Amino acid sequence: MSPLRSHPARRRRLSRFALPxxxxxxxxxxxxxxxxxxxxxxxxxxxxxxxxxxxxxxxxxxxxxxxxxxxxxxxxxxxxxxxxxxxxxxxxxxxxxxxxxxxxxxxxxxxxxxxxxxxxxxxxxxxxxxxxxxxxxxxxxxxxxxxxxxxxxxxxxxxxxxxxxxxxxxxxxxxxxxxxxxxxxxxxxxxxxxxxxxxDGEVAQAATDHPEFEGKTIAAVAIDPSAFYVYRAADPRVQFLEDLGFTLAPSVGELDTEEDTFFYTISTEEVDKLTSDVLLSYVPNEERLAEIEGDKTFSAMEQFRAGTVANVVGEDIVSSVSPPTALSLTWGLDTFVESLATATQGAR
Structure with a gap:
């Protein structure tokens, strides 16, 4: 399993086995x-x-x-x-x-x-x-x-x-x-x-029901206490957002200086450069959400100031769309879209 499959903090231990x-x-x-x-x-x-x-x-x-x-x-x-x-x-x-x-x-x-x-x-x-x-x-x-x-x-x-x-x-x-x-x-x-x-029919219907998504720029992130992770264009999470009508924010590519395949990290000093109409944040629980919202580091980000942060909260919901699968996509779709719709209302 990927150490960043559902949440960037997930690091795996190599297992040991008794038999060769x-x-x-x-x-x-x-x-x-x-x-x-x-x-x-x-x-x-x-x-x-x-x-x-x-x-x-x-x-x-x-x-x-x-x-x-x-x-x-x-x-x-x-x-x-x-x-x-x-x-x-x-x-x-x-x-x-x-x-x-x-x-x-x-x-x-x-x-x-x-x-x-x-x-x-x-x-x-x-x-x-x-x-x-x-x-x-x-x-x-x-x-x-x-x-x-x-x-x-x-x-x-x-x-x-x-x-x-x-x-x-x-x-x-x-x-x-x-x-x-x-x-x-x-x-x-x-x-x-x-x-x-x-x-695809369900996703297309969600996009039709929310025409406000069309053309809005978006950046998808996971904010850990130790790092700020940004997902690249090649990641299925981003592709799913594009299916709903969003466009990946140009700032995602502009800040990308690393060589990992589907994410990169930026320093807290640069988070204000990650500009977008909507910021999608994958959050494991309400406790972590409160910590993020109370952290002055992120008050410099225009999305936090404008109230255009879509928080997807809960490990099961995060996993269902991060990235989606044949079973999980429709399982978590309604909750996911609702979070995006709320954030997009404040976007220009």
Whole structure:
């Protein structure tokens, strides 16, 4: 999981495992022996023919020759796309930010319960993929198409099962591409297209209902006590805002001097230079919101003075749109749009 996937303060610990990866890889053939109960496995796909799929990504091309029956996801969004397409992963990442006690996002929990499938194994919350745990799930497909895996990680994962990585930059795959890639990999391309049409319809309706968004400039940020994070144009959060009619503020590009893929930081001395009609601020809770609003550092920002800050408050709501997924986008859309509408009223 990205250290900045939902909130910039989220830093992951590398996990430690008792068994070496090789030992579990050697054991995998034994796991496949015995009675064939694949039809009962969570994540089994639809019956019928499956045409070979080739998916290009940053580390090469992955060919999937058979319909996946045991799917493992890593990163953000892939599990949601699979669930939305009727495939419950056998293993998926544990979530902590805005999640249930078990480690599911609320929309994931709802989808799993509705499916009637066995609950997935939740993988250890860590910076690097927990290879042993993934291997133990005996997957035939690993979806990491919105993640931060390295080439070395990819090589290890590919020894476990066919693995799909991100197309170009880590943690920057557009949310629509996450859905279409998962659909292709699962042999559910048409279903993925239909799902996108439904989601796009809801987003388009929200934009229609709020014509005041059209052409307004916006900057999306997360304000931690230790840093001020700004999201770049390539980030799916920004792309979602553009879908609603907003335009990324020119100041976002003008202040960008770092080399991270989807965000950069600015000093408190420069925050007043981040100008925009609306400032979108992702805030974990009301306590942190009060701290931000009471911090004189930000009183120099025109958005705070004008009352055009859209605060998205609450870990679950922040996660639902930061960035959105096949399940979370519509789950948090109304609350998100309401926050933007309130802030935009004061924008010129």
């Amino acid at each position: 990866l090789g030992a579990l890889l050697l054991a995998l053939p034994l796991a496949g022996c015995g009675s064939d109960d694949s039809d009962d496995d969570a994540g089994s796909g639809d019956a019928g023919s499956f045409e070979t799929v080739s998916i290009d990504h940053v580390f090469g091309t992955t060919e999937i020759d058979e319909r996946p029956e045991r799917v493992v996801t890593w990163g953000w969004g892939s599990a949601d796309a699979a669930l939305a397409l009727g495939v419950t992963p056998v293993a998926m990442p544990t979530n902590s930010y805005g999640a249930t006690e078990e480690g599911y996002m609320p929309w994931q929990k709802e989808a799993i319960e509705a499916s009637g499938d066995e609950e997935p194994t939740l993988l250890t919350d860590a910076e690097a993929p927990p290879f042993e745990e993934i291997a133990a799930a005996n997957p035939d497909l690993i979806l990491a198409n919105y993640s931060g895996i390295t080439e070395a990680d990819y090589e290890k994962l590919s020894k476990i099962a066919d693995t799909v990585a991100y197309p170009d930059q880590p943690w920057a795959t557009p949310w629509r591409d996450v859905i279409t890639t998962v659909g292709d990999a699962l042999g559910k391309s048409e279903e993925a297209d239909t799902l996108l049409e439904e989601i």
